[in-house]
Amino acid sequence: MSSQGQRVALRLEGVTVEFDDTVALENVNLEVRQGETCVIQGAAGSGKTVLLKTALGLIRPDAGRVELFGLDAGKLRRRELEELRARMGILFQEGGLFDSMTIEENVAYPLLNQKSVKCAPEEVLPRVKEALEFVELGHTLEKVPSELSGGMRRRVGIARAIVTQPELLLYDSPTAGLDPITANTIMALIAKEREIRQTTTLLATHRYQDGYLLANYRYNGATGQLEAVSNGTGLRTRFLILDRGRLVFEGSQRELEESRDEYVSKFTKALKQ
Amino acid sequence: MLDFLKGPILNVQNFFLLSGRAIVNIFRSPHYADDIALQMDIIGVGSLPLILLTGLFTGGVITLQMSRALNQYGASGQVGNIVAITLVRELGPVLTALLVAGRNASGMASELGSMKVTEQIDAMRALGTDPAKKLVTPRLIATATMLPVLTVISDFMGLVGGYIVGCVMLSLTTPTQFWSSAYQALDYSDIAQGLIKPLTFAFVIALVGCHYGMETTGGTQGVGRATTRAVVVSSVWVIVLTFFIGNFFVNLN
Ligand SMILES: Nc1ncnc2c1ncn2[C@@H]1O[C@H](COP(=O)(O)OP(=O)(O)OP(=O)(O)O)[C@@H](O)[C@H]1O
Ligand SMILES: [Mg+2]
Numbered sequence: 001m002s003s004q005g006q007r008v009a010l011r012l013e014g015v016t017v018e019f020d021d022t023v024a025l026e027n028v029n030l031e032v033r034q035g036e037t038c039v040i041q042g043a044a045g046s047g048k049t050v051l052l053k054t055a056l057g058l059i060r061p062d063a064g065r066v067e068l069f070g071l072d073a074g075k076l077r078r079r080e081l082e083e084l085r086a087r088m089g090i091l092f093q094e095g096g097l098f099d100s101m102t103i104e105e106n107v108a109y110p111l112l113n114q115k116s117v118k119c120a121p122e123e124v125l126p127r128v129k130e131a132l133e134f135v136e137l138g139h140t141l142e143k144v145p146s147e148l149s150g151g152m153r154r155r156v157g158i159a160r161a162i163v164t165q166p167e168l169l170l171y172d173s174p175t176a177g178l179d180p181i182t183a184n185t186i187m188a189l190i191a192k193e194r195e196i197r198q199t200t201t202l203l204a205t206h207r208y209q210d211g212y213l214l215a216n217y218r219y220n221g222a223t224g225q226l227e228a229v230s231n232g233t234g235l236r237t238r239f240l241i242l243d244r245g246r247l248v249f250e251g252s253q254r255e256l257e258e259s260r261d262e263y264v265s266k267f268t269k270a271l272k273q
Numbered sequence: 274m275l276d277f278l279k280g281p282i283l284n285v286q287n288f289f290l291l292s293g294r295a296i297v298n299i300f301r302s303p304h305y306a307d308d309i310a311l312q313m314d315i316i317g318v319g320s321l322p323l324i325l326l327t328g329l330f331t332g333g334v335i336t337l338q339m340s341r342a343l344n345q346y347g348a349s350g351q352v353g354n355i356v357a358i359t360l361v362r363e364l365g366p367v368l369t370a371l372l373v374a375g376r377n378a379s380g381m382a383s384e385l386g387s388m389k390v391t392e393q394i395d396a397m398r399a400l401g402t403d404p405a406k407k408l409v410t411p412r413l414i415a416t417a418t419m420l421p422v423l424t425v426i427s428d429f430m431g432l433v434g435g436y437i438v439g440c441v442m443l444s445l446t447t448p449t450q451f452w453s454s455a456y457q458a459l460d461y462s463d464i465a466q467g468l469i470k471p472l473t474f475a476f477v478i479a480l481v482g483c484h485y486g487m488e489t490t491g492g493t494q495g496v497g498r499a500t501t502r503a504v505v506v507s508s509v510w511v512i513v514l515t516f517f518i519g520n521f522f523v524n525l526n
Contacts, residue, residue, distance in 0.1 A: 020280070056399055058395050058399060085401070086401065090396075090399055092392040092395060092396055094390065094391045094392040095392065096391065096392035096393050096395060097393070098393055098396070099391075109400050110401065113400055113401040114400060
């Protein structure tokens with residue numbers, strides 16, 4: 001794993017994204033190595049969503065470059081970009097579930113539509129079921145998204161993101177708008193996925209608890225529970241803070257908690273109190 | 274200096290990019306047959322009652338208004354002629370297109386707009402489908418096939434309306450004379466005009482509706498804005514284009 005650990009799954013170099021008159025990202029440099037967990041925090045409108053979508057190639061940067069698994073995304077043809085995207089999974093902030101389709105069709109969608117995903121027709125249903133079992137929603141196959149609660153929809157989103165077994169998973173504010181209990185369930189699923197498949201994880205959130213959980217807890221397959229790790233170094237979790245499109249902090253949990261910066265320290269306060 | 278032009282120019286550019294992709298995709302597989310069928314049902318079957326009713330009353334009202342003028346010249350026998358020409362050349366295509374614009378351009382903009390703000394469009398791209406192909410092309414094909422059909426139906430209902438008012442209510446002329454003068458009034462260029470127009474309008478309605486849907490930003494409020502714009506812009510273009518197409522055919526003769 002150590003040789004794999006050095007490889008870079010995602011790299012942003014001097015990435016700038018502008019909309020009409022707002023600068024959503026300004027000269028962002030970021031590197032996510034394989035097997036690593038990156039937690040991006042920032043206030044509303046700081047550019048977390050734009051950053052994840054740029055990483056996925058859904059938004060083209062106005063300046064700078066995006067490298068996916070060592071390839072320059074800006075230079076790729078559409079087919080090639082789609083192939084790389086099939087190696088990534090994303091949970092969208094607004095869910096992005098197709099509301100004209102059932103849960104089963106939603107989760108099957110990447111298996112059926114991503115050309116580079118090889119999945120025999122008779123394999124589709126078992127894999128969909130497996131992914132839904134993982135998020136403990138095995139009984140909802142026939143339902144449509146509007147029949148599920150917000151937390152359940154988020155879990156279906158996770159199932160759809162992991163069904164192709166991607167190497168890199170992007171989670172956009174997975175706990176936004178959820179009660180603390182449901183939020184913990186969601187975070188536990190994310191930790192579980194990371195533990196079982198060693199997926200590289202990029203998490204955008206405005207809750208420090210989410211990052212804290214990924215940095216200090218691991219999923220124990222035997223008990224099915226999260227358990228605290230004495231020193232979180234084994235979990236390879238890094239924190240990044242975005243402020244109005246600029247990365248203003250990058251470092252470990254310790255460095256984050258010791259930061260004297262007024263904006264940065266706001267993100268750790270929630271837990272200290 | 275010309276910053277205020279940047280928005281509109283970008284908008285037009287995006288419109289043509291999307292249109293180009295949607296049109297090219299008509300000739301490329303995969304074709305989403307289910308989506309095409311569904312859209313045909315929504316646009317064609319869904320608009321049918323509306324088209325039947327408005328067509329009927331439009332023909333009736335034209336006859337009603339024309340009857341006085343025709344009587345003055347002692348030409349009331351020509352009522353079938355007048356109704357046929359105004360309907361098939363002009364009012365049939367335009368009214369049908371305006372109704373479908375109000376009903377379906379708005380529907381497309383709001384549906385695609387909600388998909389945009391709930392990130393379903395992003396999800397589609399992330400999961401390996403081209404939204405232009407999956408969403409826009411089926412709507413374009415469905416509108417381009419259904420609008421001419423609806424126009425023909427509307428034209429026919431207009432003639433029926435004209436017949437009811439002209440022959441049954443006002444007894445301006447005999448049924449035989451009504452139908453034969455209507456039939457004789459039309460030549461091939463009228464039929465051509467009556468079909469080229471709906472085809473053109475179909476492209477305008479579908480592409481404008483989808484374009485504003487796909488460009489939606491700003492949550493549910495943005496969906497409302499996109500819907501309004503789609504209806505306004507497509508309706509205006511229908512009226513402007515009908516003039517130019519009409520002009521072209523007048524010069525042709
Ligand atoms: N499609 C767009 N068009 C115009 N401006 C946009 C667009 N997408 C994002 N922005 C702007 O970019 C900035 C960053 O937005 P982004 O959605 O990335 O914030 P965020 O950090 O995800 O916030 P939140 O925590 O509320 O989700 C905001 O100022 C937003 O208004
Ligand atoms: Mg966001």
